[in-house]
Amino acid sequence: MAKSEIQYVCQSCGTAFTKWAGKCGACDAWNTLVEETVSAAPGGLKAMPTSARGKVEFVALDDASEAPPRHQIGVEELDRVFGGGLVPSSATLIGGDPGIGKSTLLLQVAARLARNGLNVVYVSGEEAAAQIQERAVRLKVAGSPVQLATETDLRKVLTALKAAKPDFVVIDSVQTMWSDSLEAAPGSVSQVRACAQELTRWAKKSDAALVLVGHVTKEGQIAGPRVVEHMVDSVFYFEGERGHQFRILRAVKNRFGPTDEIGIFEMHQYGLAPAKEPSALFLTADGDVEGGASVFAAMEGSRPVLAEVQALVAASSYGTPRRSVVGWDSNRLAMLLAVLEARCGVTLAGRDVYLTVAGGYRITEPAGDLAAAAALLSSLTDSPPPKRAIYFGEVALSGAVRPVARMEARLKEAARLGFEVAFVPEGSSATNAGLTLKPIQRLNDLVAYLAPDVQND
Numbered sequence: 001m002a003k004s005e006i007q008y009v010c011q012s013c014g015t016a017f018t019k020w021a022g023k024c025g026a027c028d029a030w031n032t033l034v035e036e037t038v039s040a041a042p043g044g045l046k047a048m049p050t051s052a053r054g055k056v057e058f059v060a061l062d063d064a065s066e067a068p069p070r071h072q073i074g075v076e077e078l079d080r081v082f083g084g085g086l087v088p089s090s091a092t093l094i095g096g097d098p099g100i101g102k103s104t105l106l107l108q109v110a111a112r113l114a115r116n117g118l119n120v121v122y123v124s125g126e127e128a129a130a131q132i133q134e135r136a137v138r139l140k141v142a143g144s145p146v147q148l149a150t151e152t153d154l155r156k157v158l159t160a161l162k163a164a165k166p167d168f169v170v171i172d173s174v175q176t177m178w179s180d181s182l183e184a185a186p187g188s189v190s191q192v193r194a195c196a197q198e199l200t201r202w203a204k205k206s207d208a209a210l211v212l213v214g215h216v217t218k219e220g221q222i223a224g225p226r227v228v229e230h231m232v233d234s235v236f237y238f239e240g241e242r243g244h245q246f247r248i249l250r251a252v253k254n255r256f257g258p259t260d261e262i263g264i265f266e267m268h269q270y271g272l273a274p275a276k277e278p279s280a281l282f283l284t285a286d287g288d289v290e291g292g293a294s295v296f297a298a299m300e301g302s303r304p305v306l307a308e309v310q311a312l313v314a315a316s317s318y319g320t321p322r323r324s325v326v327g328w329d330s331n332r333l334a335m336l337l338a339v340l341e342a343r344c345g346v347t348l349a350g351r352d353v354y355l356t357v358a359g360g361y362r363i364t365e366p367a368g369d370l371a372a373a374a375a376l377l378s379s380l381t382d383s384p385p386p387k388r389a390i391y392f393g394e395v396a397l398s399g400a401v402r403p404v405a406r407m408e409a410r411l412k413e414a415a416r417l418g419f420e421v422a423f424v425p426e427g428s429s430a431t432n433a434g435l436t437l438k439p440i441q442r443l444n445d446l447v448a449y450l451a452p453d454v455q456n457d
């Protein structure tokens with residue numbers, strides 16, 4: 001009989017301990033150890049007898065057999081993020097907050113692939129068949145030959161999959177699946193790990209492109225994150241603000257494509273549709289900004305995106321002034337304020353500083369520094385910034401403004417959207433794409449342009 005033993009498994013990183021503790025010794029998370037009973041595999045990890053060992057075949061690096069054709073979804077916005085379509089015999093994890101639209105997206109993808117003639121299976125452990133059928137009617141895909149199942153028992157799901165031999169499978173979600181070989185509760189790290197592993201192993205042996213849906217925990221990670229992310233070939237996050245229409249599909253790991261591409265969608269009454277003018281999604285309707293704001297020409301992979309940065313500098317009524325950011329890194333704000341103060345003589349002590357990126361967009365590039373500085377200076381001086389201007393450039397601690405990647409593409413998109421002036425790092429070899437370029441060598445130059453009166457030295 002298989003021996004059962006009790007383990008305490010960290011629900012954040014998946015490390016198992018023999019004793020309970022308040023803090024995980026591996027990832028330092030508090031109160032994450034949960035008692036789980038594991039049935040040891042009979043025989044354990046004994047060495048295989050020589051006769052049972054398979055022969056390992058070595059191949060040359062250039063001996064690649066022809067890559068199998070990808071399953072193109074036929075939506076450019078999706079295919080680009082996946083690196084040209086879904087790959088057979090692969091496992092993909094799509095994570096996101098509950099209610100963000102994962103099930104909607106995958107039902108739409110499943111329906112498209114089924115209509116393209118693929119054998120498609122959608123397994124839901126969360127919703128009843130009637131609920132999914134109702135959604136299919138709403139999405140106008142009810143006529144697609146998708147095979148729907150509602151089941152949470154992993155063994156039954158695998159048996160059904162082996163019989164159905166599908167080309168594309170959605171498991172919605174991996175947290176609802178449970179394996180009877182473990183006594184741990186469904187949704188626990190042990191169960192998520194075991195189920196993801198079994199399903200991934202099956203996908204690799206079959207021809208199926210498997211998509212696992214994963215919920216994200218409060219800390220913003222897929223439950224049992226590291227364990228599942230290592231197992232699968234690709235990890236994508238589906239993000240967005242509940243209050244806003246748009247959703248972003250972002251690659252975090254992709255064995256078959258780039259990881260810096262994003263797909264931008266809008267959630268409508270009848271499901272998700274690719275955003276019409278994605279690069280202008282985070283701008284106000286006329287593309288012009290008021291005082292205290294600026295437009296950052298960002299890049300998301302190969303796609304330029306223009307985003308409005310808003311700042312508010314106000315007299316503080318607190319001993320320690322407030323510094324608050326939404327959609328940007330607070331450490332970068334602190335750095336930028338220090339450089340403005342130390343290198344440009346702009347005093348911000350005793351003032352609260354708020355910085356927000358419009359539309360729920362998140363700036364991750366250091367290239368956003370110059371736009372943030374422009375918004376801050378405009379708010380500080382209470383003067384409107386130059387009309388129809390964009391900014392990009394990384395600010396160094398020395399106050400120097402450094403060139404950034406893909407300046408040409410940023411300028412071209414800005415010109416296309418009707419911008420006229422671009423504040424860019426000096427020495428950028430990019431052609432101006434029809435914009436008036438204002439080369440900025442040091443942050444001081446920007447201050448001299450936008451706020452000549454605030455320098456106190």
Ligand code: TYD
Pocket residue numbers: 096097098099100101102103104105135138139267268269270271272
């Ligand atoms: P859902 O796909 O169920 O999210 P998840 O699987 O990530 O939990 O989508 C949930 C939200 O999307 C729900 O609040 C309603 C909204 N929605 C629309 O706005 N339009 C639609 O056509 C559909 C199907 C859902």
Ligand code: MG
Pocket residue numbers: 102103104126172
């Ligand atoms: Mg769902």
